[in-house]
Amino acid sequence: MSTCPSCSTQIDQNFCPNCGQPATLKRIDGHYIIHEIEHVLHFENGILFTVKELLIRPGQNVKEYISTNRSRLVKPIIFIIITSLIYTLMSHFFKLDDGYVKLGEDKKTSITLIFEWIQNHYGYSNIIMGIFIALWLKLFFRKHHYNFFEILILLCFVIGMDMLLLAGFVMIEGLTKLPVMKPASMLLLFYVAWAIGQFFDKSKIPVM
Numbered sequence: 001m002s003t004c005p006s007c008s009t010q011i012d013q014n015f016c017p018n019c020g021q022p023a024t025l026k027r028i029d030g031h032y033i034i035h036e037i038e039h040v041l042h043f044e045n046g047i048l049f050t051v052k053e054l055l056i057r058p059g060q061n062v063k064e065y066i067s068t069n070r071s072r073l074v075k076p077i078i079f080i081i082i083t084s085l086i087y088t089l090m091s092h093f094f095k096l097d098d099g100y101v102k103l104g105e106d107k108k109t110s111i112t113l114i115f116e117w118i119q120n121h122y123g124y125s126n127i128i129m130g131i132f133i134a135l136w137l138k139l140f141f142r143k144h145h146y147n148f149f150e151i152l153i154l155l156c157f158v159i160g161m162d163m164l165l166l167a168g169f170v171m172i173e174g175l176t177k178l179p180v181m182k183p184a185s186m187l188l189l190f191y192v193a194w195a196i197g198q199f200f201d202k203s204k205i206p207v208m
Contacts, residue, residue, distance in 0.1 A: 047082065050074045054161045059198025062154045066146075076156035077127070083160040084126055087167040094174025126163065130155040141200045158195045162188050 002023055003009070004016040011023055026032060050073045053061045065073050073079075134151040141151075169184035 047074050047079065050079060050157075051161070051164065054157055054195070057198070058158060058161065058195035059200075062157050062195075062199055065157075066150050066153060073157070076153045076160070080126055080130075080156045080160035080163070083164040083167070087163040087170070090167040090170045090174075094170055126159045127156070130159055137196065144200055146200075154196065154199050158192055161195070162192055165191065 002011055004011050004019065004021050004023070006021040007016065007019045009016050009018040011017065014023055015021065016023065053073065061073065065076075074082075130152055134148055134155055137151050137155075138146075138148050146154075165188055166184065169180050172178065173180045
């Protein structure tokens with residue numbers, strides 16, 4: 001018999017019957033790190049599977065995540081932070097941020113400082129912007145039964161996909177020098193409207 005280090009329950013098996021904590025934690029080593037990375041990237045329930053499902057049928061998948069199964073998709077907060085990080089790395093690597101974020105002012109103003117903070121903290125800024133957009137959507141779709149936090153989960157997935165797709169277009173423009181960012185912005189707006197409309201009503205696309 002041993003004592004669970006998490007809840008102090010007496011256990012005589014490999015896992016605690018009360019909280020599920022392993023009786024003995026494996027030491028963190030190279031194999032552990034590789035396993036964790038494989039778990040995140042796993043195609044069955046990791047980020048690759050999440051991306052595929054959000055591309056094919058975003059609205060239905062988020063509804064299923066909220067109402068029936070929360071193990072198929074990556075956690076929404078983790079998803080938006082990872083995708084925002086990917087976009088940040090891509091934009092800094094290909095030096096494309098200045099082309100559409102810089103305001104053309106040498107003098108530091110409140111607006112330029114805000115844009116600089118957003119540019120350097122896309123993960124946090126997307127969550128903050130998602131809060132305000134969720135309030136608007138809650139008002140616009142007030143006849144539906146979804147609460148504010150469920151709508152916020154929707155936006156974490158949708159904005160996360162938006163950032164990932166944008167990162168792809170950044171890479172295309174950086175490698176080919178073709179001006180794809182402006183048409184890409186219109187395409188991404190269509191994706192956001194389609195995904196949100198699919199979540200609430202297949203026949204209704206919100207006015208953003």
